[in-house]
Every structure is written in structure tokens, then in C-alpha cells.
Amino acid sequence: METSTYDVVVIGAGPVGENVADRIVQGGLSAAIVERELVGGECSYWACMPTKALLRSAAALRTARQLPGAREAVTGGLDAAAVLRRRDAFASNWKDDGQASWLESVGVPLYRGHGRIVAARVVEVTGLDGTTTTLTARHAVVVATGSGALVPDIEGLREASPWTSREAVSASEVPRRLAIIGGGVVASEMATAFTDLGSSVTMLARDGVLHLAEPFVGERVVESLRDKGVSVRIGAEAGSVKRDDDGTVSITLTDGEQIDADELLVAIGRVPNTQDIGLDSVGLKPGDWLTVDDTMRVVGQDGGWLYAAGDVNRRVLLTHQGKYQARAVGDVIVARAKGEAVEDGRWGRHVATADERAVPQVVFTDPEIASVGLTAAAAEAAGMRIRVVDYDLAAVAGSALHSDGYRGQARMVVHEDRKVIAGVTLVGPDVAELLHAATIAVVGEVPLDRLWHAVPAFPTVSEVWLRLLEAYGR
Numbered sequence: 159m160e161t162s163t164y165d166v167v168v169i170g171a172g173p174v175g176e177n178v179a180d181r182i183v184q185g186g187l188s189a190a191i192v193e194r195e196l197v198g199g200e201c202s203y204w205a206c207m208p209t210k211a212l213l214r215s216a217a218a219l220r221t222a223r224q225l226p227g228a229r230e231a232v233t234g235g236l237d238a239a240a241v242l243r244r245r246d247a248f249a250s251n252w253k254d255d256g257q258a259s260w261l262e263s264v265g266v267p268l269y270r271g272h273g274r275i276v277a278a279r280v281v282e283v284t285g286l287d288g289t290t291t292t293l294t295a296r297h298a299v300v301v302a303t304g305s306g307a308l309v310p311d312i313e314g315l316r317e318a319s320p321w322t323s324r325e326a327v328s329a330s331e332v333p334r335r336l337a338i339i340g341g342g343v344v345a346s347e348m349a350t351a352f353t354d355l356g357s358s359v360t361m362l363a364r365d366g367v368l369h370l371a372e373p374f375v376g377e378r379v380v381e382s383l384r385d386k387g388v389s390v391r392i393g394a395e396a397g398s399v400k401r402d403d404d405g406t407v408s409i410t411l412t413d414g415e416q417i418d419a420d421e422l423l424v425a426i427g428r429v430p431n432t433q434d435i436g437l438d439s440v441g442l443k444p445g446d447w448l449t450v451d452d453t454m455r456v457v458g459q460d461g462g463w464l465y466a467a468g469d470v471n472r473r474v475l476l477t478h479q480g481k482y483q484a485r486a487v488g489d490v491i492v493a494r495a496k497g498e499a500v501e502d503g504r505w506g507r508h509v510a511t512a513d514e515r516a517v518p519q520v521v522f523t524d525p526e527i528a529s530v531g532l533t534a535a536a537a538e539a540a541g542m543r544i545r546v547v548d549y550d551l552a553a554v555a556g557s558a559l560h561s562d563g564y565r566g567q568a569r570m571v572v573h574e575d576r577k578v579i580a581g582v583t584l585v586g587p588d589v590a591e592l593l594h595a596a597t598i599a600v601v602g603e604v605p606l607d608r609l610w611h612a613v614p615a616f617p618t619v620s621e622v623w624l625r626l627l628e629a630y631g632r
């Protein structure tokens with residue numbers, strides 16, 4: 159059995175684990191990383207990158223079709239096979255050579271295999287060939303094992319071999335009929351992608367579509383999906399599932415109605431990858447999310463050497479927030495190891511304050527949804543006195559120029575006692591790239607009085623910022 163010692167051992171080489179290890183090394187300590195599948199994690203091969211590749215071509219085609227002069231040049235429909243090939247390239251053909259050599263280039267040894275904590279600061283790696291390696295950490299172990307799809311206990315569901323996001327995202331063929339259980343982000347993006355690729359899609363959205371966002375978000379997305387021919391069934395709940403010998407999946411709803419499809423995607427949330435990482439050896443419960451303090455140190459575990467970052471700590475299940483946590487956790491481990499001051503006050507270097515109230519997210523549906531901070535409902539629930547300002551995003555010159563028939567909506571939620579922005583939601587074609595201005599305003603807690611001096615260039619869609627301020631009043 160091989161044994162090695164490093165300052166820090168990271169379990170999981172997804173986007174978060176990679177960034178933790180990089181920060182550790184940049185801080186002058188040594189780090190090793192353990193990965194049981196592909197370096198790059200869910201995001202690179204089965205989530206962010208390939209999903210956006212699946213969605214992008216149809217979005218570009220839509221815009222071209224809304225522009226006289228360009229429209230006439232579009233002579234055919236979407237080429238699904240070409241879209242899938244481009245998706246394959248964005249998933250690096252499910253090979254991680256590029257990311258593995260990046261780890262090597264930054265000086266982080268990679269141990270391929272399943273990592274399991276066996277004692278304080280000790281991680282055992284079971285290699286793909288069954289050999290074991292013991293890694294001892296001088297200072298810290300960081301769990302960055304991510305999450306997997308949640309498959310609920312619906313009668314017959316598992317036996318019917320449903321798709322999770324992994325199978326949907328890596329599909330080599332477009333099913334004729336696709337049913338989806340769920341109404342969240344994965345369900346909405348995959349309904350958009352597969353209807354554009356040619357599937358007949360039925361969405362069983364028990365709790366509504368994107369129901370935690372501002373109300374107009376779900377309304378616009380449902381309207382657009384229905385316009386494309388998607389059957390969006392709000393309130394519908396799957397009671398049982400059966401796959402017939404001919405491959406047809408039959409879903410019986412709780413009201414008795416039956417829906418047939420060729421594939422069934424289950425997209426109702428995630429579970430943490432903590433079932434088999436040795437949590438019991440340190441007094442924690444396998445299968446639980448790892449609760450952390452503001453510096454990502456795991457709560458309920460003695461010794462202060464165990465950290466968790468990214469999806470596995472359930473703070474925010476997004477790549478960019480996980481990588482933000484990774485920078486904080488890498489730096490705080492270095493600071494503690496060197497006896498340097500820990501900056502763990504609000505907005506300090508070693509905490510992920512933005513996770514609380516300033517998380518940006520783009521949902522790549524048609525229309526796109528870009529949001530940051532709190533919705534009006536969430537702000538009120540947090541006890542804020544707010545004022546909501548809405549503006550028609552189509553009513554600015556930049557939107558009219560973007561494409562004919564541009565439709566959109568903007569909402570700014572103002573924290574009235576502080577006169578700063580608590581949240582922004584934008585809905586419309588290509589609003590993704592407008593989001594960072596909103597994020598800066600929210601994170602910077604920029605007073606509205608000062609925002610009047612941030613003049614949007616004419617004629618851009620960003621002019622909506624001026625319109626929102628005018629609607630609010632000076």
C-alpha cells in the first residue's frame with residue numbers, strides 16, 4: 159500500500175475541488191486531489207457546458223429568424239446531429255486529458271479512484287484496479303464531491319431506467335417523445351433543448367415552473383414552451399411508471415391519466431455525494447449534506463481539519479458560487495496553516511458572503527432568465543421593506559435593435575430603508591450578458607443615488623437600468 163503526505167487532500171476534482179487545490183498551491187502549500195470519474199466533474203461533462211451547447215444553436219437561429227435580412231438567409235431548420243456533435247466537443251468527448259494536464263501544470267498530483275475518509279486527516283483512495291493508497295493531510299481535508307440526481311420513490315420508476323440529467327445531457331439520439339418530471343432549472347432547460355431538437359415534450363411540473371423565481375419568470379417560460387408545442391402540465395404528479403417491452407415508458411398520473419413517452423427524464427433536485435466517503439469514521443452521517451460555517455469548515459466534527467465546498471455543502475448549487483467558495487476555503491486553509499489573520503467578517507477574504515443574498519444565475523431557456531439577489535417575495539420574507547420597480551425590457555432602443563418582436567421584462571427590488579438594490583430579475587433574449595452589472599450593484603450595495611451616474615451606453619439593452627431608475631424616481 160502506497161502512503162503519501164500532503165498539506166491538504168481534496169476529495170473530488172470537479173470545478174470546486176480543482177480550484178481549492180489550485181489556491182492551496184498558490185498559497186505555498188502542497189495539495190493532492192482524488193477523482194473517481196473525470197477531472198472537471200459534473201459541470202464539464204454532464205451539466206453546465208454541454209447543456210448550454212445543446213441550447214445555443216437554436217437560440218442563435220431564433221434571433222436570426224427575427225431579423226429581416228438575416229431571416230432570408232436561413233433556409234433550413236435546426237440540424238440536430240450537428241448540435242449533438244458540437245455538444246460532444248464541449249463535453250471534450252467525455253475525456254479529461256486537458257483538465258488532468260492542467261492539474262499537472264499547476265503542481266497538483268492526481269489520484270484516480272474513490273476517496274474515503276478513514277480517520278482524522280487520513281483519506282484512503284481505492285484505485286480503479288482495486289489498489290489502495292493512503293493520503294495523510296497535515297492541515298486539512300476538503301470534501302468537494304458534488305451532488306447527483308435525486309430519483310424519488312415512485313412505483314416502477316427505477317425499473318423503468320429513467321434518464322437523469324446525465325443521460326439527457328449526453329444523449330446520442332433525440333427521442334421522439336420525452337416526458338419530464340420536474341419544473342425546476344434542469345427540467346426547463348431540457349424541455350427547451352429537446353423541443354428545439356425535435357422531441358415532443360411533456361413536462362410534469364407538480365409545483366409549477368421555476369416557481370421560486372419572480373412570478374413573471376415561470377409565466378413567460380411556460381408561455382414560450384407551450385408556443386413551441388410542449389405540453390406543460392402544472393400540478394401533474396407521477397403516481398407510477400412502467401417501461402413496456404417495446405421501450406415505451408408509461409407514466410400514470412395520480413389522477414389516473416396515462417402519458418406515454420420514449421424516454422422519461424427525472425429532474426427534481428439533487429442529493430449530496432456523501433454516501434460512501436467515510437463520514438461515519440468522523441461522527442457524521444453518510445448521505446447527509448455537509449453543513450459548514452462561513453469559512454466552509456464542517457460543523458459537528460472535531461478538530462477543525464474538515465472542510466466542504468461546492469454542491470456538497472448545499473449553500474448554492476452553482477459552479478460559479480462553488481468556485482467562489484473554493485477561493486475562500488483554499489485561502490483560509492493557507493492562512494490558518496501559516497498562522498496568518500483570518501478575515502472572516504462580512505465580505506472578508508475568507509468567507510463566501512455573496513452566497514447569502516447576492517447569487518447570480520442564468521437559466522438558458524427561451525427567453526433567458528438572469529437574476530441576482532432576492533426576489534420580492536424572498537426580500538419580504540427576510541423582513542425587508544421593499545419597493546418593486548418593473549419595466550418592459552422591449553421598450554428600450556437596444557432591445558428593438560436586437561431583434562424584431564423582442565419581448566422581455568425587468569424587475570428591480572429596492573431595499574427601501576437602505577436605498578440599495580436587493581435583487582434584479584431580467585427575462586428576455588440574450589439577457590445573460592446583462593447580469594454582471596446587476597451583480598456588481600447588489601454586491602457593492604451601490605446607493606441608488608450613485609447609480610444615476612452609471613450611464614448605460616446608447617443604444618444598448620442596458621439602458622433598462624436608466625429606465626428602472628426613472629420609474630423609481632429621483
Ligand SMILES: Cc1cc2nc3c(=O)[nH]c(=O)nc-3n(C[C@H](O)[C@H](O)[C@H](O)COP(=O)(O)OP(=O)(O)OC[C@H]3O[C@@H](n4cnc5c(N)ncnc54)[C@H](O)[C@@H]3O)c2cc1C
Pocket residue numbers: 169170171172173174175192193194195196197198199200201202204205206207209210271272273274302303304305323327344431434435467468469470474475476477478479480
Ligand atoms: C444539468 C445541469 C446543468 C447545470 N448547469 C449549470 C450552469 O449552467 N451553471 C452553473 O453555474 N451550474 C450549473 N449546474 C450546477 C453545476 O453543475 C454544479 O453546481 C457544479 O458541478 C458543482 O461543482 P462541484 O465541484 O461541487 O461538484 P461536481 O461537479 O459534482 O464534482 C464533484 C466531483 O467529485 C467526484 N467525486 C465524488 N465522490 C468522490 C469520491 N468519493 N472520491 C473521488 N471523487 C469523487 C465526482 O466524480 C466529481 O467529479 C448544472 C447542473 C446540472 C445537473
Ligand SMILES: NC(=O)c1ccc[n+]([C@@H]2O[C@H](COP(=O)([O-])OP(=O)(O)OC[C@H]3O[C@@H](n4cnc5c(N)ncnc54)[C@H](O)[C@@H]3O)[C@@H](O)[C@H]2O)c1
Pocket residue numbers: 310339340341342343344345347362363364365366368369425426427428475476519520521522
Ligand atoms: N443554468 C443553471 O444555472 C443551471 C442549470 C441546471 C441546473 N442547475 C442547478 O442544478 C440544480 C439541480 O436542478 P434541478 O432542476 O434538478 O433542481 P431544482 O431544485 O431547480 O428544481 C427541482 C424541481 O422539482 C420539483 N420537485 C421536487 N420534488 C418533486 C417530485 N417528487 N415530483 C415533481 N416535482 C418535484 C421542485 O418543486 C422543483 O421545481 C439546481 O439547484 C440548479 O441550481 C443550474
